[in-house]
Amino acid sequence: MKTVSSKRKALLSFLAGVAFVGLPAVASAQDAAASYPNKPIRLIVPFAPGGAADAMGRLVAEHLQSKWGQPVVIDNKPGAGSALGVGLLAKAPNDGYTIGMGNIAANAINPALQPALTNYQPVTDFSAVTMLGVTPLVLVVNAEKVPAKTLPEFIAFLKANPGKLAYGSSGSGTSLHIAMELFLQKTGTKMLHVPYKGSAPMMTDLLGGQVVVAIDAATTSWPQVQAGKLRALAVAGSEKAFFAPDLPLLSDQVAGFDMKPWHGLLAPAGTPPAIVNKISQEVRAFLRTPEAQAKFQDKGIVRAGSSPQEFQSFMAKELEMYKKIIADAGIKPE
Template sequence: MLTRRATLAATLLPLAAQAQEGYPSRPVTLIVPFAPGGATDMIGRMVAEALTPRLGKPVVVENRPGAAANIGVAALARAAPDGHTIGIVSLTTLGLNPWLYKDRLPFNPERDFAPISNGAITPNVLVINPRKIPATNLAELVAWLKAHPGQANYGSSGAGTAIHVAMEIFLAAAGLTATHVPYRGSGPMMTDLIGGQIDLAVDGAAVAWPHVQGGSVRAIATTGAERAFFAPDLPTLAETYPNAIIAPWHGFAAPANTPTPIVERLSRDIQAVLADPTIITRMRTQVMIPAPMSPTTFATFITTERTRYGRVIEAAGIRVE
């Protein structure tokens, strides 16, 4: 038995080395499971651009939106495990959807992926169209929603996404009702919020904050455990509703069984990109927080997040039909 194991190891090690040495042999596809224009897409394009010279081959972003990002992530799970297709996984896809969709999920979140590195944390902000809801702070917003039960429409980038869950957690904590209008991404949702087709939303600050600064939408609160670095005077929902905390993250993964040397190579390169001062500045300018991790650390982080938000979703009674 020992001889057979030794022979197998001696056979696999050169193959793994060859896989790393010959990688990449063609352009690398980066699947972004959301529509263009949202925070996830912004992170993907930023990293793809900086990763291209490190890999020596183009890194091409492919947007595959729909079904709360399950379509794109399922495509990643089915891709050839050779490192030439990687994708963005997130709190939505690997932390929330396993609880929201359960036996309807088109992939196994524990077995179908090889975590590479986390990418960035994107603070969320609760925003309103001030021409539709005349509120200037959280107390006024809650009072208005209570005075108009079920009359407000709120948007999300898809049923079951992190920003949908964030709004549902807030509504449940405050005892409010509003009608959910799902979109295929943050970009089209924000367009309709500005245009008045919907009244309020939780969205990534990377998308929402420029519109807050321009005056087309009004910021009411952020959704993290602490006040955001870009708006220290803006309260968090948790200051009023302690359980209304959600902090989205967006990381990188390959299909399961991608050779370890390739996963480690990608992780080193992505971590180097995220540690580059230019990228750090660009991310912070777009109100994102770089969060590089080793494959092992990222895998543990994903498991911890999935467990934590499972408790939150069950407590709030959130379901996706």
């Protein structure tokens, strides 16, 4: 019969053996991260060349390549509202040599709107690396059709004319549509929705007065504000707009309004955490530089930067938030 002491020794011996068995795997992961990268890296951009998202991807690729001495090759895979490229990333090898860009549409809005048509899990199929940037949205009104000069005045104007005014969006279920629906939900106001096939025709009718308000990307709406054709009432996001620091935040005046179109760097789920952290730290170091700030702002983007854990948690919360907004507003895909 074993004594308590002998049982304790046996247990300690067993635990030591288990720990020893696990050591090679830990050492192997650490070695892989230390030698990473030792071959070219593929960076999937789920958009066509030439846009702001593509520019972000190329800036990141250039920085990593200059720091690590290995090619970082941009692979543009546009299609299905960016879901094609993001879906390819989800199924790529998880060895750290394929990374890519996720975004609010492919990882939150579209899966919340059409889960049956999404061939990947928008959060759990990915290892978050870091958020790269946010596209500022501006609430703008037709300067001739809307008398309100401030956001509180505009909300009062809507409440005095329930359901009589129309807003435009770039399409049913798009981020611009959902942003306006969130605004209406949080302010208790009602408007007619006129969906367009893209931002360009929507802007044409907004300038013409067929619709009187929109939440739109600053890159397209701000020139019209400067021309005096539109009036900006607020900016959506978590910080003041670099192009208009005096413009109030929507979230400061509309409780619960928290929406910002984002782009982030992802890896396939199961990518070694040490490699994910190595990429994240290097990219975040770049995002903190004045060079990154200037180049991102030149494309109308506010640089971000977050830890893998912060970004993973953010994506999960975003998905649930958009599920609720879409359900509450009764939004259906086109």
